[in-house]
Amino acid sequence: MGKQRMQETTFLILTSLASGSQHGYGIITDVIGISRGQTRLRAGTLYAALERLTGEGLIEVDREEIVESRLRRYYKLTSDGIDRLAEEADRLRSNAGVAMLRLNAQKGV
Amino acid sequence: MSDGSHLERRYRRLLALYPRAFRREHEEEMLVVLLACARDGRRGSAVPDAANLLWNAAWMRIRLIAPRSVPSVFWGVRLMLLASFFELVCLGTVIETQSSVRAAVTRHTPGLGAAHLASLMHSNVVSVDYGAPIAAAIWLVLAWANDRGHSWARIGTVGLFGLTAMSLLASVGRHAAAYAAADVIVGAILCVAAFAAMLLTITADSNRHYHPRGSDSGDGRDHREPYGRAPAWRSGPDLASWN
Numbered sequence: 001m002g003k004q005r006m007q008e009t010t011f012l013i014l015t016s017l018a019s020g021s022q023h024g025y026g027i028i029t030d031v032i033g034i035s036r037g038q039t040r041l042r043a044g045t046l047y048a049a050l051e052r053l054t055g056e057g058l059i060e061v062d063r064e065e066i067v068e069s070r071l072r073r074y075y076k077l078t079s080d081g082i083d084r085l086a087e088e089a090d091r092l093r094s095n096a097g098v099a100m101l102r103l104n105a106q107k108g109v
Numbered sequence: 110m111s112d113g114s115h116l117e118r119r120y121r122r123l124l125a126l127y128p129r130a131f132r133r134e135h136e137e138e139m140l141v142v143l144l145a146c147a148r149d150g151r152r153g154s155a156v157p158d159a160a161n162l163l164w165n166a167a168w169m170r171i172r173l174i175a176p177r178s179v180p181s182v183f184w185g186v187r188l189m190l191l192a193s194f195f196e197l198v199c200l201g202t203v204i205e206t207q208s209s210v211r212a213a214v215t216r217h218t219p220g221l222g223a224a225h226l227a228s229l230m231h232s233n234v235v236s237v238d239y240g241a242p243i244a245a246a247i248w249l250v251l252a253w254a255n256d257r258g259h260s261w262a263r264i265g266t267v268g269l270f271g272l273t274a275m276s277l278l279a280s281v282g283r284h285a286a287a288y289a290a291a292d293v294i295v296g297a298i299l300c301v302a303a304f305a306a307m308l309l310t311i312t313a314d315s316n317r318h319y320h321p322r323g324s325d326s327g328d329g330r331d332h333r334e335p336y337g338r339a340p341a342w343r344s345g346p347d348l349a350s351w352n
Binding site (some may be wrong): 024025028043046047072086 | 131137139140141145157169
């Protein structure tokens with residue numbers, strides 16, 4: 001059986017971490033930007049995903065900071081996470097490429 | 110009290126619904142994110158955040174059942190949760206249909222004195238008032254204990270199914286179907302769920318869950334291996350807890 005398809009939320013979180021380590025709130029705001037406001041993660045969803053991705057070895061804790069007496073934990077991609085994100089991006093690009101070719105053919109471009 | 114601390118307390122109460130191990134790992138940073146989201150005002154009302162926390166906490170607790178269970182026990186445990194819910198539905202139905210049942214009994218047995226009828230109805234409703242929540246709680250305990258592989262829970266499941274079936278048969282024997290059809294239907298559904306739950310936990314397949322190989326190492330410690338794939342979220346010993 002092939003690999004399970006990546007959910008969009010997972011893809012966006014991994015994409016957010018592809019530019020470097022981020023803390024939870026940073027990921028939420030970054031995902032809003034990446035998705036052009038289409039996806040707004042909520043804390044419950046984000047941390048369930050972070051826990052799952054950590055368990056799957058796709059991300060890991062980079063460092064922890066205390067800011068205004070509050071814990072701030074930064075996450076980063078692991079090498080497996082980088083590979084998995086690259087695979088998924090490639091798959092999406094390939095599918096999108098086929099879609100664009102067919103649409104262009106239909107329009108006679 | 111400031112709005113910030115009020116909000117923090119509210120979020121902490123919601124975060125308390127998560128499994129303990131998850132809370133230990135993420136509570137503080139989740140709180141920071143929740144408060145930051147509330148502060149920046151871009152997220153609108155805090156209600157969707159609260160609903161999201163509730164949903165994820167419930168989902169996480171339900172998922173904790175899956176990795177340790179063989180399929181028959183996995184579904185048996187879910188049916189026990191369903192049985193617990195149906196106990197409460199029974200209670201609601203009995204309370205809701207009380208007046209129509211009283212009228213039907215009077216119609217079917219016109220010679221029954223008012224005092225006798227009142228006493229009959231009172232004893233019936235009171236027994237359900239107390240019995241149903243207790244049974245619902247016992248189903249929850251049995252679901253937890255069966256999930257954890259406690260052998261006594263299987264016996265408990267058989268016993269509680271027996272009581273549920275006897276209660277249904279007794280009400281049918283008192284011709285309840287004639288004047289309290291809704292109560293009997295809900296009771297029958299409960300009985301079917303309980304029966305299926307019991308069957309699933311006593312199948313030969315489920316023995317692996319209760320008597321797994323390697324559990325008897327003689328050192329008195331529990332060496333059971335989780336069944337099937339590893340939990341989707343990290344599976345340290347603390348995380349395999351239903352707290």
